[in-house]
Amino acid sequence: MPSIQVDAVFHCHMCGLCCQGRGGIVVSAEDLRRLACHLGLSADDVKSRYCELSGGKLKIRCGDDGCCIFFLKDKGCSVHEGKPAVCQAWPFFRGNIEDPSSLVMAKEFCPGINPDVTHADFASVGLSYLRDHGLVAHDASREANALIVK
Ligand code: SF4
Ligand code: SF4
Numbered sequence: 056m057p058s059i060q061v062d063a064v065f066h067c068h069m070c071g072l073c074c075q076g077r078g079g080i081v082v083s084a085e086d087l088r089r090l091a092c093h094l095g096l097s098a099d100d101v102k103s104r105y106c107e108l109s110g111g112k113l114k115i116r117c118g119d120d121g122c123c124i125f126f127l128k129d130k131g132c133s134v135h136e137g138k139p140a141v142c143q144a145w146p147f148f149r150g151n152i153e154d155p156s157s158l159v160m161a162k163e164f165c166p167g168i169n170p171d172v173t174h175a176d177f178a179s180v181g182l183s184y185l186r187d188h189g190l191v192a193h194d195a196s197r198e199a200n201a202l203i204v205k
Contacts, residue, residue, distance in 0.1 A: 059176055059180060060180070061180055061184050063169065063172070063180075064168070064169055064172045064176060064177055064180045064181070065146055065147075065167050065168050065169065066167055066169075067167045068166045068167050069131050070166060070167075071122070071126055071128075071131060072164065072165065072166075073142075073145055073164075073165060074122050074123045074125075074126040074131075074132065075121055075122050075123075075126075076117075076121065077117045077121065079114070079141070079199075079201075080114055080115040080123055080139055080141060080142065080199075081112050081113070081114055081139065081141055081198060081199035081200075082106055082112075082113040082114060082115060082139050083113075083139070083140060083192075083194075083197055083198045083199075084197065085140070086139040086140055087101060087102070087106075087113065089137050089139075090105075090134060090137045090138075090139070092137065093134055093136055093137025094134065094137065105124055105125070111196075112197065115139065125138070139199075140190050140192075140198070140199065140202060141198075141199035141201055141202060143188060143190055144185060144190045144199075144201065144202055145165075145201075146161050146165055146167070146168050146181075147177075147180075147181030147182075147184055147185050147190075147203075148161075148201040148202070149200070149201055149202060149203050149204075150201065151177065151181070152177070152178045152181050152182060152203065153178075155174040158174050158177055182203070185202075185203055190202065190203075191203050191204070191205045192204045192205065193205055
């Protein structure tokens with residue numbers, strides 16, 4: 056158990072920067088089940104309405120504005136409780152946990168990461184958070200590359 060808590064390392068400012076850009080939000084089978092349950096739809100309906108196949112993986116589509124289709128201006132994520140694992144895992148992505156220079160870039164991108172946190176503390180807290188929340192990938196070919204693999 057790390058001596059510092061997640062809030063001391065990361066606290067989301069809801070700016071939405073991480074919800075912009077195409078192709079990053081991979082939807083695993085478990086993500087699809089959770090999203091379908093959250094939206095009250097069948098998995099096939101979620102796929103046809105909100106997802107696309109890209110690079111061999113199912114991903115959430117973007118709108119014309121280049122943002123995730125579930126992102127609402129001024130409101131943020133409209134599927135917060137049902138969002139995919141990769142969204143729950145940010146900023147504790149594999150690269151940021153394994154590579155200090157990647158964390159430096161992540162700090163520049165995401166205002167929610169404590170700019171003063173050391174890489175060692177970030178990695179320690181992040182790994183615990185991922186394990187505690189079941190956000191470790193089991194099948195890298197179907198889940199987001201950004202997730203730590205068991
Ligand atoms: S970029 Fe960081 S602070 Fe902004 S919404 Fe994403 S996680 Fe939150
Ligand atoms: S599912 Fe939610 S958190 Fe994930 S990219 Fe879309 S709007 Fe952002």
